[in-house]
Amino acid sequence: MECAQRRLNVFGDEFLSTQRLLVITPHADDETYGCAGSIARIKALGGEVYVVLVTAGDLAHYEDGATKLVTHETRLGEFESVMRLLKVDDWEVLFTDAKTHLTLDMMPRKELVRVLEADGRLSIDRVRPTMVMIPAPSYNQDHEALFRACVTATRPGVPSQRHLVPLVLTYDNTSLFWSFGQDRFRPTCYIDISAYLDLKIQAMRLHASQVRPPIYHGSPESLELATRLRGREVSVEAAEGFEVLRALL
Template sequence: MTIDWARQRILILAPHPDDETLGCGGLISKAKAAGAEVYVQFLTVGDTADHSERGFSTAGERYAEIKEVADHFRWDGWHIAFPGDDHHLRLDVLPRFELSNAIERHSPLSIAALEPTVVLSPHRSSYNQDHQATAEAVHTALRPSDRRARHHPPVVLTYEEAADQWHDGAVPAPGLLVELAEADLEAKLAAMRLYGTQVHDHPHTRSALTLRSLAVLRGMQGGVALAEGYHVLRWLA
């Protein structure tokens, strides 16, 4: 099963800045090199008390990091749907109707406005409440319906992060493996370094060694050197 990345318009739904890189950084590099369009819809960002050497990061610092990462990956566009401390780490108390509608039609990078061919969202197994709320809202926004009336992205995938494995139930293995070149993984690791308020030394779920180790594991499962894993919600061939 293959996909021609050069022909795709990709929309990534990221609860916070860095989630798109943690889950899809290698694919972003691979797809952009092939000629794809890549857009990132962040759901929220705000001031953050980080368990890191920085100790605290402001929304302004996070915006500056996004701009650097956007230039690094050459994104075609990005947007934050619900900025500010009223929403950051509080998406689970935002009415689902409002969150789903932003993804479906009310954002400049909504499904209706962008008409993407590939949509990527977080997996619902995450322990983070913002990730869970985003996953559920995307599930609603991309519900099956008559595609003559609503845009139906033919490929809908959920991405994984290393922290998702912290779960008391069985998290299924990714059903789709995207092979990465070493250059794709290096681009992912470089992007995480640009998220200076969020990257950590090992052992941590956002360390370079963790990201490389997960790519090696997924690559081994596909019989290649490196890969990223995705769960398939829709693949219309």
């Protein structure tokens, strides 16, 4: 029983309170879908959280049978509001040009890895995180390219020569339901965010340009249902699911 209880508390308050978390998000709102509740919980417990937004650009959205332009200034304003709501320690935006947005798959991986690993203001070498959360691969080309770059940037190395991140996790996204076979997202660990579900949904609503009707899979209402479903998978009110890529505990 004692051993089982210890396993249940791997992501308990004591552990999370000591974490220095680095979240890498392809677009503004992906961090909210995937791990806003975990960010809020870690911050409330006294841990540190840093967020790197890789790309924000102008984008035409479908709306009522037509398209509507959402500017990168709008997306950045929404993102910054979410960062302040979640009380993160710092955040960085890497690319805001139209050429890069939604074309990370066209960027040489070496260049993207260099920024994430060493050159960025909040790079892995500079933040020296104890935990990194990265997007799971999906049908979105930016998510796929960033996932591959993050795997490279967090590769094992000699600890005396470069920082080795002990815990590397991929986070959920509403787009992941539309995948098949081995590509399907299968969480292998969960963080209980029952006390932070309302804050997660509030953060989603701050991404106002992305809010859609309740029936849409990425709406705030659907996000709440999905988060509660993750919770039911592990018998809590609400949870965020992750796949563990590395756990050096």
